[in-house]
Amino acid sequence: MISRARFNLRTFNLFFALCLGMLPTLRAFAAPAIIPRPPDIAATSYILIDAKTGQVLIQENADEALPPASLTKIMTSYIAIEEIISGRLTLDTPVHISEKAWRMEGSKTFVGVDTMVRAEDLLRGIIIQSGNDASVAIAEHIAGSEEAFADMMNQYAEVMGMQQSFFMNASGLDTELYYNTMSARDLALIARETVIKHKDFYPIYAEREFTYNGITQSNRNSLLFRDRNVDGLKTGWTDAAGFCLVASAERDGMRLISVVMGTASTEARAIETQKLFTYGFRYFETHQLYSEGQVLTNVPVWSGEQSAVDLGVTEDVFVTIPRGQGENLTAAVDVEEAVTAPLVGGQIMGVVNVTLDSDLIYRGDVVAMQAIEQGGLFKRFIDWLTLFFSNLFS
Numbered sequence: 001m002i003s004r005a006r007f008n009l010r011t012f013n014l015f016f017a018l019c020l021g022m023l024p025t026l027r028a029f030a031a032p033a034i035i036p037r038p039p040d041i042a043a044t045s046y047i048l049i050d051a052k053t054g055q056v057l058i059q060e061n062a063d064e065a066l067p068p069a070s071l072t073k074i075m076t077s078y079i080a081i082e083e084i085i086s087g088r089l090t091l092d093t094p095v096h097i098s099e100k101a102w103r104m105e106g107s108k109t110f111v112g113v114d115t116m117v118r119a120e121d122l123l124r125g126i127i128i129q130s131g132n133d134a135s136v137a138i139a140e141h142i143a144g145s146e147e148a149f150a151d152m153m154n155q156y157a158e159v160m161g162m163q164q165s166f167f168m169n170a171s172g173l174d175t176e177l178y179y180n181t182m183s184a185r186d187l188a189l190i191a192r193e194t195v196i197k198h199k200d201f202y203p204i205y206a207e208r209e210f211t212y213n214g215i216t217q218s219n220r221n222s223l224l225f226r227d228r229n230v231d232g233l234k235t236g237w238t239d240a241a242g243f244c245l246v247a248s249a250e251r252d253g254m255r256l257i258s259v260v261m262g263t264a265s266t267e268a269r270a271i272e273t274q275k276l277f278t279y280g281f282r283y284f285e286t287h288q289l290y291s292e293g294q295v296l297t298n299v300p301v302w303s304g305e306q307s308a309v310d311l312g313v314t315e316d317v318f319v320t321i322p323r324g325q326g327e328n329l330t331a332a333v334d335v336e337e338a339v340t341a342p343l344v345g346g347q348i349m350g351v352v353n354v355t356l357d358s359d360l361i362y363r364g365d366v367v368a369m370q371a372i373e374q375g376g377l378f379k380r381f382i383d384w385l386t387l388f389f390s391n392l393f394s
Helices: 009-020 069-086 119-127 132-143 146-159 184-197 202-206 266-283 377-393
Strands: 002-008 045-050 056-060 094-096 116-118 209-212 215-218 230-238 242-251 254-263 284-290 295-300 308-312 317-322 329-336 348-356 359-368
Touching: 045 184, 045 266, 056 266, 069 119, 069 132, 069 146, 069 184, 069 230, 069 242, 094 119, 094 132, 116 119, 119 132, 119 202, 119 209, 132 146, 184 202, 184 230, 184 242, 184 254, 202 230, 230 266, 242 266, 254 266, 254 284, 266 284, 284 329, 295 329, 308 348, 317 348, 317 359, 329 359
Parallel strands: none
Antiparallel strands: 002 329, 045 056, 045 254, 094 116, 209 215, 230 242, 242 254, 284 317, 295 308, 308 359, 329 348, 348 359
């Protein structure tokens, strides 16, 4: 049997605000969300997500496999950083520049053939300058060859759930025979992983220029120079791919990630990205439902040393909702009707369902916040007797 412990999130938000001395001004009436349709985006494929929750706000052809051009380098740098985190590579590791790397066409870091370059310089060359030569050099160092590195890229893509991605090189440079493919959704996924998992390295994406070998080159992400909220990630262009941009911006505690593929020009990819960000920040917000260790309710415990147990959540919980609708969220905790000791701390006891205007926004486990030992023989007998007669007459 299931019993439902219902409570309104406004009550809990008010309680914690009082505890923290940050009581907000309560509105007498919270109007329903009125959100216009998303803007028209002049791109072959695009997506906008909340980086904290992964919630998709806008998408069009987001699962279409398309040539990503230099957006490929987000994966290249991701693997390089994973190698650094694992200890198999350091920022100071000298990397040999092969003739193949040196001869790469397109955008360059201008590394010298048969020289040794620090891994950190190559990483900046990949991220800031979009250097094809730097991409091949780091790939060869990590995997032995660019072809073997492409295999690593495909393995990473599979593990990360990037279902429409396939890599044949580390740079994203097209040839007459082949090109890499990625979807907008896959790019948003790896960009989110980069922002969250590689937070110590992510600031490199915000650097506006990098100088190597006496040559200073500006970051090709023009939004870094015109929008103070934007702090990454990567541009791309080839004839097959068109003008592409993966970008991230943070405003008022909300971080968005956008992807546009197949736009008409460098200016177009910036404008279409800004349209996505404007819409996302204006009409949505990242809302914290619960904090790690927060108690949501308590329920009676039978046959235990204590007569009740607190139920709560074990981690911070965030959701993406229409802006200003936090006070309209309602939660219901569903637990077993008869909770019997012994209980282990952290034991799953039920679920909490959070809704907004009857739409399910969040569903997650609630756990016992304390361990409850089994009571003595007399306590267990009295509780058994109570439950027996309660069930008999119910």
